[in-house]
Amino acid sequence: MPIEVRDLVHVYHPGTPLQTKALDGVSFEAEKGKWVAIVGHTGSGKSTLAQHLNGLLIATEGTVKVDGLSVAAGDRTLRQVRQKVGLVFQYPEQQLFEETVFKEVSFGPRNWGFTPSEIEESVEKSLSIVGIGRELYDANPFRLSGGQKRRVAIASVLASGPDYLVLDEPTAGLDAQGRENFLALLTELRSIGKGVIHITHDMDLALGFADIVLVLDSGRSVLTGPPSLILGELLEREISGLVIPDLVRFAGRLRDIGLEVPLSWDPFIIADAVGRSFKR
Numbered sequence: 006m007p008i009e010v011r012d013l014v015h016v017y018h019p020g021t022p023l024q025t026k027a028l029d030g031v032s033f034e035a036e037k038g039k040w041v042a043i044v045g046h047t048g049s050g051k052s053t054l055a056q057h058l059n060g061l062l063i064a065t066e067g068t069v070k071v072d073g074l075s076v077a078a079g080d081r082t083l084r085q086v087r088q089k090v091g092l093v094f095q096y097p098e099q100q101l102f103e104e105t106v107f108k109e110v111s112f113g114p115r116n117w118g119f120t121p122s123e124i125e126e127s128v129e130k131s132l133s134i135v136g137i138g139r140e141l142y143d144a145n146p147f148r149l150s151g152g153q154k155r156r157v158a159i160a161s162v163l164a165s166g167p168d169y170l171v172l173d174e175p176t177a178g179l180d181a182q183g184r185e186n187f188l189a190l191l192t193e194l195r196s197i198g199k200g201v202i203h204i205t206h207d208m209d210l211a212l213g214f215a216d217i218v219l220v221l222d223s224g225r226s227v228l229t230g231p232p233s234l235i236l237g238e239l240l241e242r243e244i245s246g247l248v249i250p251d252l253v254r255f256a257g258r259l260r261d262i263g264l265e266v267p268l269s270w271d272p273f274i275i276a277d278a279v280g281r282s283f284k285r
């Protein structure tokens with residue numbers, strides 16, 4: 006069963022002068038083994054939505070269900086939800102606090118009551134998924150590189166064995182190599198059956214890799230669907246804060262001058278189509 010969000014409304018500080026409606030009727034679903042990208046300009050409600058998916062925030066109106074469990078159902082259910090949905094905040098490395106990498110990553114499973122051998126197994130597995138080797142198990146997390154820190158922080162969420170991972174702008178502040186590594190990591194998570202919910206500003210990533218893209222604008226879900234559908238819509242009408250990737254614009258330009266090129270964000274597809282056009 007998936008994560009199901011229906012008509013979600015969130016109001017911060019209701020009834021005060023600071024009252025803000027951050028979400029205003031958002032609906033979408035996320036399944037295991039699929040990658041959902043959530044895009045939208047700053048302030049569109051992405052981080053607020055993320056925090057609803059594991060019950061850090063509770064709906065003002067509407068419902069959030071995780072594998073049939075209602076996030077608002079009470080403490081016992083909430084605990085189950087939190088074990089199913091791991092939330093990785095923006096700059097998760099700021100939350101590291103243990104003296105060694107191993108301790109850091111074992112904190113979650115210990116907290117959930119895993120046995121010592123289960124803890125060891127899940128720590129090893131999670132660190133191996135994020136590409137952190139044994140030689141770093143005893144290292145001080147604060148001494149690692151920026152990219153390594155972030156991977157340790159993600160391993161510490163993975164170690165509790167969530168079915169879904171919600172990542173809030175995980176590539177922010179990473180260099181090109183860090184972004185590439187991250188992309189590989191998210192692809193790997195999806196391939197081992199995790200539901201990936203990826204909040205990002207990066208339209209190239211969203212359109213190029215996600216199965217489903219959810220576009221938020223002023224707290225509303227204005228568009229949901231596979232990248233091809235989103236792309237078609239984006240070319241038809243402007244959506245505030247969303248920039249069409251250069252490559253897609255480039256493909257559009259080639260079409261304007263008469264080449265039969267699909268509106269793609271994949272450079273190889275465009276190149277092949279151009280080649281075929283010239284052979285004709």
Ligand SMILES: Nc1ncnc2c1ncn2[C@@H]1O[C@H](COP(=O)(O)OP(=O)(O)O)[C@@H](O)[C@H]1O
Pocket residue numbers: 017018025026027045046047048049050051052053054
């Ligand atoms: N803790 C908070 N208290 C009051 N308003 C908030 C809080 N967090 C976010 N907001 C407001 O809610 C709206 C959505 O913010 P946010 O979910 O952080 O968007 P995004 O992650 O897309 O940038 C914004 O108007 C923001 O100012």
Ligand SMILES: [Mg+2]
Pocket residue numbers: 051052053173
């Ligand atoms: Mg945010």
